[in-house]
Amino acid sequence: MGIGNTGRRVNAAVGSMAGRVDGHTLEVANHAAAVLTLAVRVLRWPTLVVLVLAWPFIAGLAVIALAADDTWLKVTAGVLALVGAAISAAFGFRRNRILTAVQDEQEFATELGVAVALSDDVGEARLALGQLAGTGGGARVFSRLKGLWRGLGVGPGVLQGANDLPRARWFFPPKIGTTITLFFLALWVVPVSFVSCLLLAIALAAR
Secondary structure, three states: OHHHHHHHHHHHHHHHHHHHOOHHHHHHHHHHHHHHHHHHHHOHHHHHHHHHHHHHHHHHHHHHHHHOOOHHHHHHHHHHHHHHHHHHHHHHHHHHHHHHHOOOHHHHHHHHHHHHHOOOOHHHHHHHHHHHHOOOOOOOHHHHHHHHHHHOOOOHHHHHHHOOOOOHHHHOOOHHHHHHHHHHHHHHHHHHHHHHHHHHHHHHHHO
């Protein structure tokens, strides 16, 4: 009940702030929301594969840590298993939050518009969002990428406003940077855990 009330209060607050969003900003936000929603949905399964591939090797490292008698083998396997599990869990949680954020595209677009409206420089923030959506010259990959990097440098007003928005905040700094870092870490967990599990299993068998 408390969580539901909190969600309703947040939605009501966002709704009240939506009145500050002008028509041009809302149009840009709608385009950006559509692009981001599509991108998240396309990446849904590849990111799940990245997570699932690592789980057997992390589990294998945990088994080696429990089965080993040698301290160095137990500690090495245990630390690698814990680090891999922590990274995988953190990325899995972040992935779930982002998927949830784009479930309602209209609400997501509204929050993007509110984040721009709350910024110190509405024009600059709107331009960044427009470039991300490809609205400033076609839906080109490099245009969107440029928009993303410009978005990473928008004023503190955007950052402060976005952090109060449950959906949009995952697509603004610092959370967007953390998400990218977690993705690459989770990607590296797969080969590292595989090689580590293989080598430590050989070491365990040789004892």
